[in-house]
Amino acid sequence: MASSSSSTSTSPCLAFHVKRCEPELVVPAKATPHELKYLSDIDDQEGLRFQIPFIWFYKNSNSMEGKDPVKVIREGLGKALVYYYPFAGRLIEGYKRKLVVDCNAEGVLFIQADADISLERLSNNIQPPYPFLDEVLYNVPGSDGIVGCPLLLIQVTRLICGGFILALRFNHTLCDAFGLLQFMNAISEMAQGAQEPSIQPVWQRDLLSARNPPRITCTHHEYEEAMTGPVNMDQTNLVQRSFFFGPNQIKAIRSHLPPNLRSCSQFELLTACLWRCRTLALKLEPDEIVRVSCIITARSKRRGPGLPVGYYGNTFAFPAAVSEAGVLCKKSLGYAVELVKKAKAEMNEEYIKSVADLMVIRGRPPFIMRGNLIISDIADSKSANVDFGWGCPDYAGPATAFPQISLQVKCRNKEVDGIVVPICLPFLAMIRFEQELEEMTKEVNTYNITPVMITSAL
Template sequence: MASNNSHLAFQVKRCIPELVVPAKPTPHEVKKLSDIDDQESLRFLIPAIWFYRNNSSNNPSMEGKDPVKVIREALGKALVYYYPLAGRLTEDRNKKLMVDCNGQGVLFVEANAEVTFDQLGHTIQPPSPFLNEFLYNVPGSDDILGCPLILIQVTRLLCGGFILALRVNHTMCDAFGLCQFMNALAEMAKGAQHPTIPPVWKRELLNARDPPRITRIHHEFPQESTDDHHQDADLDQTNMVQFPLFLNSNQISAIRNHLPPHLRSTCTRFELLTACLWRCRTLALNLDPEEVVQISGLVNGRGKKSTKGLNLPVGYYGNAFVYPSAVSKAGVLCKKPLGYAVELVKKAKSEMDEEYIRSFADLLVIRGRHRFKITKGYLVVSDVTSAGLDKIDFGWGLPEHAGPAIGFPLISFFMKYKVGGEDGVVIPIWLPLFAVERFRQEVKKITIEAHDMYEITEGPHVRLTSML
């Protein structure tokens, strides 16, 4: 039984989970992941979700077709090309990750929910309060090694719409890589014989150099420190909640108006929202003014002039990002205007080029596989608004919403979302309970110039029960 604080309740009935294998024989081989894939911070499972209305009237060829059957069949065909995703991860003696391409398949769950799309209402925004209903955690399937790399559940709705939710092992792909696979799956669902963009493995392109050498400063990597202000900042994860922050175009413009003219016209939306989130979050946490805080923004290495030397081919679906950090003392960040934070974020982002990625891969080999800092003053943000997750069409039209289903205590995602017909960005936020209202007030203050202002979208609070 699903329920939340909006008193919506419904039954979800699932069939027995099954393994979907490639529709044709595929090579049985072992493939090594890149050193960028192999970092400790990516050894977790990330859920994503797509919500579809019943739009079959717009495409008569899909009238009467069952989305579960169509997607299940298309999955087997897509795995012929993406056959490593049907394998299992293993480690060598040095704990280097490898994929045993054994064709054992991905987990697939067929389900029916006794609810209509319209009844779900605002609950389709992240964090999804019904994620456990729309994405069943099959017992024994959630380890990093020796388990299916993808779990998919397709749930029919009473109105004829459906929900596709999946969980993917992050070491295998990033948001752009997942989108590429999902596009291939959607093309197969619509009758294609092969994907428009053939997948490319070539993970060796993002391996460390020989010999490895660190040539850049990497604040995102945890350092040994005797600084009491660092030691006392461990993140207490026992009393945290997750909630959505929605910012419409008027609010984003209001935030931009806090900047001096030279920044107002040059900073990107990603830089603006990253700086705003960093400052509001730091103010809400009420940290020691001497505490060092930082925010890391994921920067994709694909398709940029500065990373052309990486030679990443079209079709590469591995992890191809790094996360340079902006760093400041908490007191300075809170006292100075927003432009100070924007300048730091812009500077950090500008450091990302081919050499930065090479240096980061080398650092992972020299110092050991990196894991995120588990401190109050550290946050990672990922903008997936341009990844294309909202463009996946299985034949019934585009999703009403798509993207990561939740955030994590140390990771927030920027996603496209609409409220009342107004386009904007939704960001799932994790905070200690004591800081939530303070955070809301800080966001309200910085967006007060908007003429048609929404409050932060009221959605269900999700309490943290376990860490990555």
């Protein structure tokens, strides 16, 4: 296939060329049902109508000598789409903008590319943010909408060392990170010769749809009416940085807690710490109401209705901890941890059913943006286990941060295992955030990424 475009990375530290072929549509390898499939009322939230980029970096493997990752992944994708055929369809809007998948087998967008750089040269740049993301995940014109657009865009970029980068963008209404990784593992299995996925996909979106009659039975601070007034974050001067938390950093932060709270989970600890540092950095009015919304999955029976293995829709709610900014900033970290623990404890089967009912009763309200930080722990999503035959990736996870959303991802940094968290803030607030975080971790340097300017489009 002839090359359709050539571009150069704009990173000040890296200079390399990427040659892309024309985007193509990969369709299921066999005929699939042409039908309409309704999303659940947890899927069909206004706040999930966006696309999320993920990225994987793979080294060369001697055992795959002569194998082309583009061909291997493209063929595996076509076979996996036989089982996950809704991914090859298009969203349409039904009554009251209800999202429905038209399973028409139009296919997912796929791009093959080549870059004149090795993974070794990229080694200091394989944690988000990525100044070269647009080069390894080309935004095909007209492809980034929600309705009537491809639900998945994949680009495989070969590197001169024999390694490659797989970057993709998926429509969040169709699945969450765990559902995406279930699909990616199916692709990897089919690419390596499996006749069918080891985990069969389950649709059954009615399990997380509103009850009849719908009834709101819980308090949902994440959807409360927001205060009026301008957004408290400068959207025109945003920067991204990633912060790495290894054992030393975690131990240092935990030392700020009283003995009765030191057994809190790592997620609770980091969420409370990030929330407090971010609030301090934004310099809000003392009476401003701030929230941290904890994304909690309902996949387990303890937290949800006991969803079947193979369910790949969105399965989470995000109960929010709430405080006045002044109180949160003045009180110790233990205050924030207690609020986060309380919010997490609210998540159960009744809570997520109440969210589904709220979507129907209140007309699908968006989650609050003003004064809200949404944090998700995808450390256990097994994104680092996706193996197409070249072994596990050097990094796997989200490719960017968002102004109101941060993800906690497993990462290995300088031979140390830990958690990396991409953060997006206005430039001056980012400087203050670093200072606050450095104070929490004492003299441990938690960041190693140069800030990258991004636009207000986020």
